[in-house]
Amino acid sequence: MVRSIVPLTALALLWCAQAGAQFQPPWPPPWQAGQRPAWPTQPSTTSRTPDYRFSWSIETSSPYVHQPVLLRLRLSGDEQPTRIGLEPPRPGTVLLRRVHAEPPRRAGDGTTINTLVFALLPLRPGRLDAGPLRLSGSHAGGAFEVGSERPLRLRVRPPAPGIEPWLPARALTLTSSLTPEGPVAPGEPLRLRLELSATGTSGEQLPVLADQLAGVDGIRVYRERAQVDTRLSPDGRQLLASRVETHTLVAQHAGRLLLPEIRVAWWDIARERGELARTPLRTLQVTDGAPPPGPRSTGTRRGWR
Template sequence: MVNRLVLLLMLCISPACWAYSSLTASVDANPVVANQSFVLTVIADDEVDANALDTTALQRQFTVVRNNVSRSTQIINFNTRRETRWQLVLIPKDTGTVTIPPLTADGLQSQPITLKVVADNAEAGQLATVFMKAGLNEHEVWLGQPVDYWVKLYLAAELQRGQLTEPQLANASVMQLGQDKNSNEVVNGRRYRVIERHYLVTPQQAGTLTLKGSDFSGDILKPGRSNDLFARSLSTPVQVMGSPLTLTVKQPPASFTEPWLVANAVSLSEQWNPQQLTVKVGDPITRIINLTAVGTSEAALPNLKLDYPKGLKSYPDKAERGDDPQGKEIVARLQQSTAIVASSAGEYTLPEIRVAWWNAKLNRKEYATLPARTLTVLPSEASASPAPASAPSQPEQAQPRQPQESSLWRYLSMLLALALVLTFIWGYRRQPTAAAVTVAPSPQPGPERGFTQAAQNNDLQRALKLLPAHLDGIRGPTPSLTQVRQQFPELAPELDRLQQARFGRQQHPAQTTELLRLVAAAQQKVQQNQQHLPELNPKA
């Protein structure tokens, strides 16, 4: 008897006792809003294959965004219930009254649903739990002029997760401005949490363009308790499609022949290190020029063309660029640093710097300028040796002509001077020779030894300082590096390289081995030329 009861119980809870018998469909909202999603839920009262539901009929009037399939089994008082659930996130393609057609799965069919789709307007805030607003701060801009695209996401439910995509525009750069802003608004009596985001869209193509707006996809939590028999998650998926926007991009004016730069404001400034514009020959001075533009990106800033007069050597660093978002605008910056070294004394006029730009607010061409500067270069200490003092000139007085008396005195003076010289020579030869003990002075590093030692130790500053004295007199006077370049042109390229390493903003260790080799080669060449010179007084 017991065996029969157990067998009957097993038959009652077996899958055969609970057969697939119904397919139902329902929506989470009616009416729904255009460009915003709603959820169509289809439930089969048994375990059915996930691909059994045919959704082809939906694609004519709806965009199928997501299709989630879940299965569950529950046993209560020895009663087994199985369920297969499809959650389809749909976005209507048209407004008005539409019909969700019957759907089929394994031979069963759901009932059709009549759905009302309203336009995306003020009524949407009264109907939708989640909706978006978006726009452009300007609908007509110049080529390369950034435009602000803003989007606001309105949430009347708690957000479990979500993703907001950036707008899309062909041949344009898109950059998010700052962080998201959170606030609260009341729309038609309903309180919403608002997430606001801004994007900077810079078109690189002229014409009438269509910008695809941002899309939102995520999950929101349902308010209150769930009546779900299987205690599934209370979240529901949601999708909102951004509306397209039209943007007109104008070509630059034909009269603007300089590199195109459109902005709301542009300025030029400079800094000097040291600040005074008076230096000595060979001393470096650094010039830093800043180009700032409001309402454009750093990629649009042109390279600065800097011309320096002859006699000034310039060593520019790589220009530094950057963007700095400020509110709903962006500030672009370019910084150009240049080390300047004068090779000769004098006054040098640095020409005016001008950058042409188009004022987007006033629709006219303007210039950002830096005025001309005068740089005073004084002689270096090596070349500023004092001139020998000369006796003050006396005004010549008219003297009476005494040809015989003046000639006599001139001859007597010459004879006395000759006699004095011969007396000194005769006295020196008559001195007895004695072994004189001399004390050798302690060796002091002269210019030659000092330069060589500094170059071997890679002491660039000392090597360059001692080089003029080291080469002085070999091919002529070399009191400064400027004369070294003139007397030894083969050393000029290496001196430029070493000064770039010394005075450049991005300084790096310099090797003076090559300079030492070139100097030695130049000295050897001069010595060889002197050995091959013919004697001034050849012997007969």
């Protein structure tokens, strides 16, 4: 079995999306270590050298390994920059992914404040020193670079034993729906929708569910493209993730056919205990005497066989 925690490098993080399955990078390009996330802002009309100050705050300084935590960066100055970029931390420590950039606002003293929100992913357990964070960019008069006064240091907790693949989260739910629900005829397609919703993790970390449908007796499974999403909650305080898989099921013969229970093991960060999300077993009634789904049912059944 492939282990859930694997050796990591500065350029890519590979982990097992499901125990024994293929490895895949957790963040889609370009949000990988060694690259500088940058984005433009509104230009300024002044040309003097601005005075910038940079500070940051983090959701927790003691996350679990592979637990994304929110990192907020605040850049204030007397001139609005035209471009802001975050310098990569020390290699092999963390991955960063930008999830939100608040609109610039002006403080009472006339300074402009830019707030940027990143998801930070610790790569390994133990004491982790990523060094001081640095922002660089440009303004109307040239370039700038500014660092934080304090370094980014984390105490990263190891994965709990027995949870594979390792999936830390604050909440996780698994739901399913099957249409139509009544009796069907052999060759008549059914639509199975599986949805994982989680708080405190990324959509790319949620496991693939399709493999648990493999080898179902008497049913062919046609997998469609999964929808994966990672976003910031409306209040800006949590990372939200979802994975939606849609499958077309086609019964090959009449009788009572069983769909397996779908399970996802995960680690509850708040309660510090393992949890198991699951969908119940489903029984399909397949009969040759079932009414056809419509005038095109004959052609549809032939196409799905």
